[in-house]
Amino acid sequence: MDLLSHLGLKYPLLQAPMAGVSTPEMAAAVSNAGGLGALGLGAAGVDGARRMLRATRALTDRVINANVFCHAPAMRDADVEADWLTALAPQFARFGAKPPEALHEIYRSFAVDRAMCDMLIEEAPGVVSLHFGLPDPRWIGALQAAGNLVFASATSLAEARACVAAGVDAIVAQGIEAGGHRGVFEPDAEDACLPVLTLVHQITAACDLPVIAAGGLMEGRDVARALAAGAVAAQLGTAFLDCPESAADAGYRAALRDVELGPPVLTKAISGRAARAVPNAFVTLGQGLSQQVPDYPVTYDAGKALNAAAKAAGDSGFGAHWAGSGLRRLRQGSAAEILQQIAEELMQAQR
Known part of the structure; x- marks a missing residue:
């Protein structure tokens, strides 16, 4: 064909x-x-x-x-999900927010x-x-x-x-x-x-x-x-x-143009599956966490909640800023x- x-x-x-x-x-x-x-x-x-x-x-x-x-x-594990929310709790607190009480499988x-x-x-x-x-x-x-x-x-x-x-x-x-x-x-x-x-x-x-x-x-x-x-x-x-x-928002576009952030890297911290993203604050956070990441897309529920809390406080560094290796072009x-x-x-x- x-x-x-x-x-x-x-x-x-x-x-x-x-x-x-x-x-x-x-x-x-x-x-x-x-x-x-x-x-x-x-x-x-x-x-x-x-x-x-x-x-x-x-x-x-x-x-x-x-x-x-x-x-x-998703294969749900209540203990893994609770541990993940506990690990993210200090970040939510930075923005005057609390993590969700429970996570959900947001995509079918x-x-x-x-x-x-x-x-x-x-x-x-x-x-x-x-x-x-x-x-x-x-x-x-x-x-x-x-x-x-x-x-x-x-x-x-x-x-x-x-x-x-x-x-x-x-x-x-x-x-x-x-x-x-x-x-x-x-x-x-x-x-x-x-x-x-x-x-x-x-x-x-x-x-x-x-x-x-x-x-x-x-x-x-x-x-x-x-x-x-x-x-x-x-x-x-x-x-x-x-x-x-x-549909990329202003924070996403700013991250794409910020050469100081370095080349895009793979992370599971945002969604629960490996994805290539601009190394923003969320990616850096994920690199420092040792907790098991819940299954996709359950992790994404937490990620979206953290991004919403950060954006409400004026911080755009916790978005899913996906980008490929050719970003600098x-x-x-x-x-x-x-x-x-x-x-x-x-x-x-x-x-």
């Missing part, structure tokens, strides 16, 4: 879904400009996801990528959410992408029968082979450089931490599916290298973080302008 032609793309450029940051305006702008725009729906719930999809559809008639989380439901995994699957079948965005794992293959088939292509993230060759066996249409090869959450299927297993180009080489050599490169890609020359490695397209997220269509301009810049750089790199 010629993936780009099937999707009607002018450029082999995909905007990463980025739950909490991507907006209907961003997704529509990228798709209208010739790339593939995306919405991160893993935290939205069925009704919120439907509203986001319909808001995007009001701005474009082109294909949209609707991304969902397929993590295993798509893998057990048939209502979300039915909604995506009804709305038919054109692409549905999966992160953290895979649902029942019959759900994948139902999404495809409704007119959607199904993409799935893989951080290793073993995960890519599982994606092939499940019947997806394309694999998003997520290198260790990527911002936000690692898409590993088993968060407690050893992570090979493969760079994106190495991962693309491995998957394209072993799997007969289109491969989309993701991780640390910021410029046209980065995309050219990914295509030369065998990818059919590249997915970029950090490149779009600071555009006007982004941060882009400026509208989403459409950024896409066009990268496309022009790609054409120059391929001459």
